[in-house]
Each structure stands twice: as structure tokens, then as C-alpha cells.
Amino acid sequence: MNLVVSFLADPAYFAITVGSLVIATMLLLASRNKQLSVTSRVFLIYAHIALLIVPVAFFAYSSGCMIPAYDCNVKTLLYSLPFIIGGAVVAAGVIGYFALPQLYRRRFSAKELKNAELRKFVSAHARRMRLRTPSLFLLDTATPVAFSFSSYKPAIFLSLGMFDVLSKKEIESVVLHELGHIKHRSPLMKFSTKLVKLVSPVALFVPMQSNLSHEECYADAFAVKVQGTAKYVTSARQKIEDFYAFQG
Amino acid sequence: MKEAARFDELLSPLEADVLRVLWPDKQLKVRQIYDALKHKRKVALSSVAVILDRLHEKNIVSRNVETARGGMRYIYFPKHDKKEFEKTVVESAVNKLIDAFGPTAVSYFNERFGKK
Numbered sequence: 263m264n265l266v267v268s269f270l271a272d273p274a275y276f277a278i279t280v281g282s283l284v285i286a287t288m289l290l291l292a293s294r295n296k297q298l299s300v301t302s303r304v305f306l307i308y309a310h311i312a313l314l315i316v317p318v319a320f321f322a323y324s325s326g327c328m329i330p331a332y333d334c335n336v337k338t339l340l341y342s343l344p345f346i347i348g349g350a351v352v353a354a355g356v357i358g359y360f361a362l363p364q365l366y367r368r369r370f371s372a373k374e375l376k377n378a379e380l381r382k383f384v385s386a387h388a389r390r391m392r393l394r395t396p397s398l399f400l401l402d403t404a405t406p407v408a409f410s411f412s413s414y415k416p417a418i419f420l421s422l423g424m425f426d427v428l429s430k431k432e433i434e435s436v437v438l439h440e441l442g443h444i445k446h447r448s449p450l451m452k453f454s455t456k457l458v459k460l461v462s463p464v465a466l467f468v469p470m471q472s473n474l475s476h477e478e479c480y481a482d483a484f485a486v487k488v489q490g491t492a493k494y495v496t497s498a499r500q501k502i503e504d505f506y507a508f509q510g
Numbered sequence: 511m512k513e514a515a516r517f518d519e520l521l522s523p524l525e526a527d528v529l530r531v532l533w534p535d536k537q538l539k540v541r542q543i544y545d546a547l548k549h550k551r552k553v554a555l556s557s558v559a560v561i562l563d564r565l566h567e568k569n570i571v572s573r574n575v576e577t578a579r580g581g582m583r584y585i586y587f588p589k590h591d592k593k594e595f596e597k598t599v600v601e602s603a604v605n606k607l608i609d610a611f612g613p614t615a616v617s618y619f620n621e622r623f624g625k626k
Binding site: 375376377379380400402404405406422423425426427430433501502504505508509 | 577582584
């Protein structure tokens with residue numbers, strides 16, 4: 263505690279700490295602006311995290327072996343702290359971008375979805391949207407679930423429960439919803455929002471839920487636009503909500 | 511006893527109705543069971559799917575994955591026929607009474623059924 267007090271007693275370090283926190287908070291608030299593109303908003307989130315590391319880095323370099331009763335192991339640890347935090351965030355980003363679909367595939371023992379008609383549907387729409395055709399995976403659960411990844415190799419996961427309760431057109435609306443997410447890079451937004459909530463104390467005081475609900479609305483609107491009717495998106499959503507309501 | 515213990519809880523009315531549809535036909539998809547039930551009672555397709563998943567968790571029905579032209583579906587079928595199932599439920603209830611009351615339950619059964 264004395265370490266922190268003596269660090270903040272220095273006017274220069276105090277200014278750096280307060281300045282970084284203020285700018286970081288402003289960046290996080292700006293990242294909630296729906297008018298900005300997802301890429302810009304995600305950039306603001308990571309800039310927020312980077313700025314939070316700045317005072318930690320200064321704190322580490324200002325202390326070290328100069329403090330009585332602290333040996334060089336503590337110094338090494340403090341020196342490493344900004345790199346550990348920064349490295350963890352970068353590693354999470356890299357793993358998320360390259361490996362997340364495969365990790366999910368293994369975690370849920372998902373199999374490749376062998377449905378020629380649906381694969382054709384997905385690849386035709388992906389081509390039209392100038393996207394890499396996403397891989398389709400099937401989850402062995404009766405609960406209707408669908409999610410996607412817009413990473414290096416995009417992927418859409420659908421559960422068997424979806425096919426049990428939804429009609430063909432409703433399944434197509436779900437797939438279009440997920441393609442909308444991929445096009446809009448919603449999974450990146452969701453991942454970054456969850457990551458910032460995990461690592462940033464400032465994010466605890468900034469409501470970020472609207473980031474996620476906005477992405478859902480966008481994906482629904484996209485599916486409605488392509489299908490030319492809201493009928494199937496609405497009925498699919500209703501059936502899925504009914505399932506969860508009855509499940510309790 | 512272990513097998514019987516799986517049927518500890520009584521079935522809900524919808525669970526019983528779903529089983530009644532499954533027993534004669536053996537292997538059915540969610541939608542087929544829903545089609546058979548919807549004329550008899552007010553029920554949603556999603557509710558039938560939930561009930562089947564619940565019966566599967568209770569180990570009363572089994573399911574396989576069927577790959578068809580329209581995609582993949584679960585095919586549900588009962589683990590026991592109606593008679594076997596009823597026998598298991600009775601066995602479970604009797605075992606529960608014996609576990610709870612021990613010799614009292616046994617001597618009651620002797621008195622009650624010994625007369626016949």
C-alpha cells in the first residue's frame with residue numbers, strides 16, 4: 263500500500279495515472295457508440311485496455327529494488343507485470359482469432375454438419391456477402407442453440423435441437439442471422455466486450471450489455487432483409503423462447 | 511434396484527402422453543410425436559421437445575441421430591415397453607417403502623398379499 267501511496271505522491275506519476283484513467287474511460291464510453299463500425303469500436307476497447315496498463319508500467323518501473331525490504335524478485339515481478347497483462351490480452355486475442363472455433367468444436371464434441379442443402383445455402387449467401395464460406399458444425403444437444411465465429415476461419419454451430427423444432431425456412435433464418443453476425447464481426451465484438459469486462463475495473467461501472475443486444479438486433483434485421491419477411495425470424499425466435507420457458 | 515431408482519419421480523401428464531404415443535410406434539421424431547399429440551391436447555412443438563429431452567435425461571427414452579435430406583434429427587424410442595416400465599415403477603415404489611420402513615413394510619406386504 264505504501265508503494266502505491268509513494269508512487270502517487272509524485273506529481274508526474276499522479277498526472278500520468280489520472281490522465282490514463284480518464285482517457286481510458288472516455289475510450290470505453292466511446293466504444294459504445296453504435297454509429298461507429300465494429301472494427302473502430304473494438305479498437306477503442308483494446309486502446310482502453312492498453313491505456314490501463316500505462317500507469318501499471320510506470321508503477322513497476324518507478325519501484326523495483328529502490329524500496330527497502332523488497333528484493334529483486336519483487337522487482338522482476340513488477341517489471342513483468344505490464345508485459346504479463348499485455349501478453350495475456352494479446353494471447354487471448356490470438357487464440358480467439360485462430361483457435362476458438364476448434365476449441366469449441368472439441369469442447370462440445372461437435373461434428374461437421376452433413377446437410378448438402380444447407381451447406382449450399384450457406385456457401386451461396388457467403389459468396390454473395392463476400393465472406394469466406396463458414397464451416398458448419400452440429401452440436402449433439404436437444405436444446406436449440408446457434409452461435410458463430412468470425413475468426414480466421416469462420417464457423418457456424420447449430421444444435422440438433424434446432425432441427426427438431428424449426429422448419430426449413432426457420433433454420434435458414436437462423437443461419438442468415440449467424441451470417442449477419444459474421445459479416446458484422448459480432449463475435450469479435452462479443453469476445454472483446456467479455457474480455458474488457460474481465461480485465462478492466464473501469465468496465466464494471468460502464469454498462470456494456472447494449473453492445474451485445476445491438477448485435478442481435480443487427481443480425482435479425484439482416485436475416486429479415488434477405489428473406490424479405492420477418493415471419494421466419496419471429497417464429498424461430500418464438501419457438502426457441504418457448505423451449506427455454508418450458509424448460510424452466 | 512438401480513434401474514428402478516431411475517423411475518423414482520412420477521411422470522407429468524405430458525410426459526405420460528408422450529410415452530403413450532411412443533410405446534406402440536417405437537421410433538418417432540419430435541415432430542411426429544407432436545403431430546400425434548396436438549389433436550388430443552393443446553401443446554407446443556417446443557414443449558414436446560423439452561419433454562423428450564427430459565425423458566432422455568431420466569433414462570426412460572433413448573435417442574439416435576437420423577440423417578435425412580432435410581437435415582439431422584433425433585429419433586426417440588422407449589427404453590422399456592409399457593409393461594416393463596410399469597413393473598419398474600412399482601418395483602421402485604416398493605423398494606422405497608422397504609428402504610424407509612424396513613421390517614414393518616415387509617410384514618405389511620406379507621399380511622396384505624399373503625392372504626391371497
